[in-house]
Amino acid sequence: MSNAEWFDRARAVIPGGVNSPVRAFGSVGGTPRFFASATGPYVTDVEGRDYVDLVCSWGPAILGHAHPAVIDAVQQAAARGLGFGASTPGETELAELVIDRLQPQVERLRLVSTGTEATMTAIRLARGATGRDLLVKFAGHYHGHSDGLLAEAGSGLATLAIPGSAGVPAAIAAQTIVLPYNSLEAVLQLFAERGSEIAAIIVEAAPANMGVVTPSEGFNAALVEIAHANGALVISDEVLTGFRASRTGWAGIDPVPYAADIVTFGKVIGGGLPLAALGGSAAIMELLAPLGPVYQAGTLSGNPVAVAAGLATLRTADDAVYARLEAVADTLVSQVSAAFTAEGVAHTVQRAGTLFSFAFSAEAPTTYEQVKQQQAHRYPPFFHAMLDAGVSLPPSVYEAWFVSAAHDDAALSRIIDALPAAAKAAASA
Ligand code: PLP
Numbered sequence: 001m002s003n004a005e006w007f008d009r010a011r012a013v014i015p016g017g018v019n020s021p022v023r024a025f026g027s028v029g030g031t032p033r034f035f036a037s038a039t040g041p042y043v044t045d046v047e048g049r050d051y052v053d054l055v056c057s058w059g060p061a062i063l064g065h066a067h068p069a070v071i072d073a074v075q076q077a078a079a080r081g082l083g084f085g086a087s088t089p090g091e092t093e094l095a096e097l098v099i100d101r102l103q104p105q106v107e108r109l110r111l112v113s114t115g116t117e118a119t120m121t122a123i124r125l126a127r128g129a130t131g132r133d134l135l136v137k138f139a140g141h142y143h144g145h146s147d148g149l150l151a152e153a154g155s156g157l158a159t160l161a162i163p164g165s166a167g168v169p170a171a172i173a174a175q176t177i178v179l180p181y182n183s184l185e186a187v188l189q190l191f192a193e194r195g196s197e198i199a200a201i202i203v204e205a206a207p208a209n210m211g212v213v214t215p216s217e218g219f220n221a222a223l224v225e226i227a228h229a230n231g232a233l234v235i236s237d238e239v240l241t242g243f244r245a246s247r248t249g250w251a252g253i254d255p256v257p258y259a260a261d262i263v264t265f266g267k268v269i270g271g272g273l274p275l276a277a278l279g280g281s282a283a284i285m286e287l288l289a290p291l292g293p294v295y296q297a298g299t300l301s302g303n304p305v306a307v308a309a310g311l312a313t314l315r316t317a318d319d320a321v322y323a324r325l326e327a328v329a330d331t332l333v334s335q336v337s338a339a340f341t342a343e344g345v346a347h348t349v350q351r352a353g354t355l356f357s358f359a360f361s362a363e364a365p366t367t368y369e370q371v372k373q374q375q376a377h378r379y380p381p382f383f384h385a386m387l388d389a390g391v392s393l394p395p396s397v398y399e400a401w402f403v404s405a406a407h408d409d410a411a412l413s414r415i416i417d418a419l420p421a422a423a424k425a426a427a428s429a
Pocket of ligand 1: 058113114115116117119142143144145155204209237238239240241266267276
């Protein structure tokens with residue numbers, strides 16, 4: 001069966017034919033590819049065509065797809081049993097590894113199954129710790145799909161150009177205040193007015209769900225300072241950037257060091273299986289049940305097969321892996337930018353460690369408003385020209401590009417060869 005036939009069949013039984021909206025190709029048009037397998041830097045569709053993958057499972061696949069160390073760990077764990085609903089040694093080993101790498105920010109770690117759960121729990125924890133209700137988030141930041149976090153969110157909501165979601169009670173939406181990103185004035189003004197009601201600021205450590213938009217210098221550190229001066233906490237969402245922007249996430253490479261109160265992780269930490277986490281100081285984290293009054297639980301939390309994938313991924317991702325990710329990102333950033341320049345396509349390079357994206361605007365956007373003003377119509381023809389040439393990009397201009405250490409010179413050559421025609425398609429859009 002072809003991709004189109006699978007899509008038709010899927011649409012008859014799955015809303016929109018997809019289990020996560022951006023997969024439907026809504027903003028780029030055309031038929032989504034249905035993938036049959038993936039290895040290294042390539043994904044192969046049901047028609048047997050392979051593509052160099054620049055989505056990498058939306059982040060987890062830093063080693064490339066089906067890395068032997070990860071597959072082996074998963075197979076061994078699966079053979080021992082898929083889950084016990086009880087503790088396993090691997091959970092402690094994973095917590096030790098993360099704490100060792102991210103001290104002093106993270107002293108305790110709780111495992112959950114998705115990034116959505118991690119941020120949802122982090123917010124409940126912040127509210128429990130402060131006894132306050134209000135949450136501050138930034139426009140264009142995506143923190144998963146829990147009720148209070150969908151206001152002016154990035155990712156699929158940016159792609160679909162919708163301000164929020166139906167079905168969120170007004171009383172819950174009222175507990176979230178959305179501010180423009182990178183504006184300390186807006187943060188200061190809000191805290192001056194309502195500082196004593198605010199439980200936490202939640203912020204993507206380096207936003208990558210409206211394309212990549214880097215924090216202005218010292219922004220994260222200033223947020224921590226303002227929040228603490230007002231008795232509030234900062235939740236730094238590293239679901240996307242953690243273990244990907246660098247070995248120590250965004251926090252490890254932010255030019256101005258800062259220590260958030262709670263950090264959320266997902267994607268890479270699970271090595272491609274459903275696993276996410278939240279971490280922070282012992283004092284805050286031990287407010288969680290069973291020690292403290294803030295409840296959180298999960299049938300699949302810390303699932304041993306997912307833990308095995310995460311452990312194998314983090315253990316294998318040594319300095320050489322991160323050096324390769326950097327090198328691949330450097331090459332692609334310069335080659336893509338050169339191709340756009342050659343065709344006179346106004347663009348800016350957006351970069352956060354090994355993460356990057358391109359905005360079709362003359363000046364680098366620093367807020368969601370500016371991101372939305374770019375010439376987004378140039379992306380679909382660019383995307384499809386690349387796809388036709390065997391390169392799978394994120395199906396939205398509002399997503400980051402993800403590379404892996406398995407992107408070798410052959411994979412890079414295919415991307416580079418495809419660029420002139422794709423840039424021409426973007427120019428003539
Ligand atoms: N936070 C950030 C920064 C994300 O990028 C995402 C997902 O893309 C999430 C939270 C939600 O994670 P999940 O899709 O695993 O629920």
